[in-house]
Amino acid sequence: MKSFLLGCVATVEKNRPYFAMLFIQFMYAGMALLSKAAISKGMSPYVFVVYRQAFASVALSPFAFFDSKQSAPLSCSLLCKLFLVSLVGLTASSNLYCVSINYTSATFAAAATNTVPAITFIMAALIRVESISIKRVHGLAKILGSVLSLAGAITFALVKGPSLGFMKWYPENQNHSSHLLTTVHSKVDIVRGSLMMLSANTAWSLWLILQGFVVKQYPAKFRLTAIQCLFSFMQSTVVAVAVERNNPSAWRLGWDIHLLSVAYCVRVYNLILHA
Structure with a gap:
């Protein structure tokens, strides 16, 4: 038994990056479930982003303060770049x-x-950050993996399965079940939501590419992330105030699924950075 446990530990240690990636995917799935639950229960998606970025800024501040990888002070030019990168990769996405x-x-x-x-791979190849070699196995694997990934997303968007009745134990969902089913499963809304989701992922992919250039200029990753979260908080606040200006109750945050979803998303941010 002891040798078996030692073998398991050795396997996990040897393949740590892969296990970390699988763990992050599980965390992403939980974030999607809780975000869907909070927004379905009535929380404004714009306000949700504001609270999430605010909590993330606060949570990352201690790590940013003690980040030792600081090569030079932040310049005005770099701050402007971070503001634009945050607008694309965090706020818009x-x-x-x-x-x-x-x-x-x-x-x-x-x-x-x-x-x-x-x-990310397709965009990086278009701007010549990533090279493609169709004469080698790894080049063909990248292309095939990209095609299969996009084909799977399109299949999820177009193929409609039976309703699973997710989270019907909420009284609010039971009272408004017919309205929610009509909203979520109408063909027009599914296509609209799918295109918006792919647009969000495209903005996120662009942000990942831009991070490579920004980190080379300023290698303090925790500081960069904390500053971007702060910029995104300010930008998202402007958007949310403009959209919810006639609905002050949208900003109410109680001890319910809304607060749990926001806290969970912030926790995912921290885990991704540590991974």
């Missing part, structure tokens, strides 16, 4: 994601996340 999840299912949201590597 998060708002599109949270709005689209109201029109699609949590299953599609979790599955569509797998298109990010494929979209």
Whole structure:
């Protein structure tokens, strides 16, 4: 038994990056489920993003403060770049994601996340950051993997399965079940939500590519992420105030699924950074 446990530990240690990636995918699935639950229960997707970015900024502040990888002070030029990168990769991506999840299912949201590597690879190849070699096995594997990933996302978007009755134990969902089913499963909303979700993933992929250039200029990753979350919080606040200006109750946050979803998403941010 002891040798078996030691063997398992050795296997996990040897394949740590792969296990970390699988764990992050599970966390992403939980984030999609809780985000869908909170927004379906009535939370504004724009306000959801504001709270998530605010909590993330606070949670990352201690790590940013003690980050030792600081090569030079932040310049005005770099801050402007971070503001624009945050606008694309965090603000636009998060708002599109949270709005689209109201029109699609949590299953599609979790599955569509797998298109990010494929979209990133395609965009990186177009701007010549990534090289493609169709004469080698790894080059063909990248192309085939990208095609299969995008094909799977399209299949999830177009193929409609039976309703699973997710989270019907909520009284609010029981009272409004017919309205929710009509909203989520109408063909127009599914296509609209799928396109918005793919747009969110495209913005996220662009953000990943831009991170490579920004990190080379300023290698303090925790500081960069905390600053971007802060910028995204300010940008998302402007968007949410503009959209929810006639609905002050949308900003109410109690001890319910809304707060749990926001806290969970912040926790996923931290885990991804540590992974």
